[in-house]
Amino acid sequence: MKVSIEEIIESLVITVSLSEIANNSTIREHMDGIKKKNTKDGYISHSKGTTFIALNIAKEMLLNEEDLKNLYIAAYLHDLGLTKVAFMEYDEATITREHCLEGARLISNIPKIENIAEYVKYHHENYDGTGPFGLVGEQIPLMSQILKISDFIDSNYIECRPEAYKWIMSILTNDIDKYVSSKVGKAVIEVISKKTLWRGLNNSDFMDKWLETNKPIVEESLDTYEFLQTAEVYAEIIDIRSSFTARHSRGISELAYLMAKYKGYDENKSIKLKIAGLLHDIGKLAVPIRYINKNGALTDIEYKLVKTHVFYTDLVLKPIKSIDDIREWAISHHEKLDGTGYSRELNHNELGEEQRLLAICDIYQALAEDRPYRRGLKREKCLEIIGKMVENNKLCPKAFEVLKSVTSNL
Template identity: 40%
Template sequence: MGERNISKLPFSSNIKNAVLYHHENADGSGPFGKAASETPLYAQLIHFGDILDVNCNFGAQETDKYVKVFKFIDDNAGTIFDDKLCTLFKSLFDKNMIEDLQKKDLIVNLEKVVPKEYVEYSKDKIIEIMNVFARIIDYKSKFTKNHSIGVAQKALLMGEFYGYDDDKCCQLYIAGILHDIGKMAIKNEILEKPGSLTDDEFTIMKNHALFTYNILSEINGSKNIASWAASHHEKLDGTGYPFGKKAEELDHEDRLLACIDIYQALSEERPYKKGFTHEKCIEIMKDMVKSGFVDGQIVEDIEEVF
């Protein structure tokens, strides 16, 4: 799955089999039985970083972390890791660099080594890339396997209904595709919990909309997309999240994405319910209009179009 997804992304170098074989061990004891000499370098590098982080937990502050890291590498050289990679790592990383990896400003430290690079792509290529991310997002939970694609397709349909031009329809589609990208940071036990979430779990779940905003805000020219995507849980009375915006702060597209997300979620099967019919979805949403949560005209438009 990962290999098929990554093959659709416009990398500038050959990354074939980098994901497929990233669980292979240097001694050939991995799932495909490939030794280091048979495994692509990119796959070995991903494997090295993955195993090292899982076992040494760079996210936790720990005195003399570098001692633990170097010992783990030495203990697994020639079996899990290729000897050459182990030697290279130890020649590049010193105590200070290992300690930097434990800090919260990890992204800043990473950008010192790998600077940001901005690349322009055609509309068709952007949509192709976005569809890859949608599959990654939706496959995180079996109950939302078509959710992002469904929201995006319905957003495009509504954009055409409102007579938006191609560029705005494309932006709506992208906002729909990526509205839940922040859920990549939420644990599956919360996403797939069959019962009600606790207050603490719901607080964690709500963070996904803010994560979505933060991620999309990093993309040049994506101000509208970031706002529309992140506003899919906002309510007209200001009780939504992540920003608690009120009606006067939410534009038509913010409201539209919120309504489409609700409709899509209601129509889908979840751990706690079956998918509802179109008529039942509209009935529930009209009750939400009466409660002052969502835009009544948009709900009427959705009733007509869907």
């Protein structure tokens, strides 16, 4: 299996957007010690806008292709740490610092792009030393400086608002030395004086075409084991939201792997089923945390909202074209043999063995875990409940036999 780094980047950017939207976040209004006059309503465009600005600055500075590629990846992923911080009740300074730390730590665990972690960690540093980590001047990596100013421009600019343009121009013209070196500042002044930047910020189609033409080539890909390591990052992003599900994705992945090996799958396919377990609930980033942690029964409306997590898991994983089989297994974990599951109401004729195995893993793990409204159940009770579901044609009897055999040794 070869998984494109560029496709993984697109997928991870979606996780940032979902976490902010689910939290009804206004984080970008309170960064850099400035109460911003304007904040974009659509967070999903921020990573792209920051990347667009950063590449314009980098090209003005005549950076080489390797630096352009690293900057391109770092710009898209600079806010990855918000997937964990967006749900915390932090003050402004803590949000700024912690999302930098978390973003760098998550990226450092993704093979082939670990080297950009430092750039992300320091993307809120100010050249005058007033940033969250107190780095001064050339202690701040050049790429971090470019990210800093690009992030600042995109976060504050509102499309077609003359006042936003004037305010940003005033800040950058009068206070640019506070943020970046004179070398970066000179390039910024050149870029903001040209029509290309503002046309792109005002016109998403133009921005898309410009990026398609000017983006660096990212040819790197991950093998099965490297993508397994990356899937652990996805699992950490979702599991951190709730202490009650902090081991859920990993528990399912480990159980799915054992069941796959019991069935006689080869190592590659067994690892792929393990990956599906790690990724199956990533769509819960789009579900408000109050429903996930609710200490009691969900209302019908709340339950419908929770069920949308399958759609969002599909949305997050769809950009990664080489894992269509893994994605299909992951988004089928709530389907039932009799067609009463969700979200596609598949029946026994449409559910393969892998989907059946993962579905039964999910139910067993959920029953065995502590939840806000009950303690985790013992193995015997879990199997009793699942056995009734098998009798009612909800779950696969063959998968149930595998589950019983595998869990007897745990």
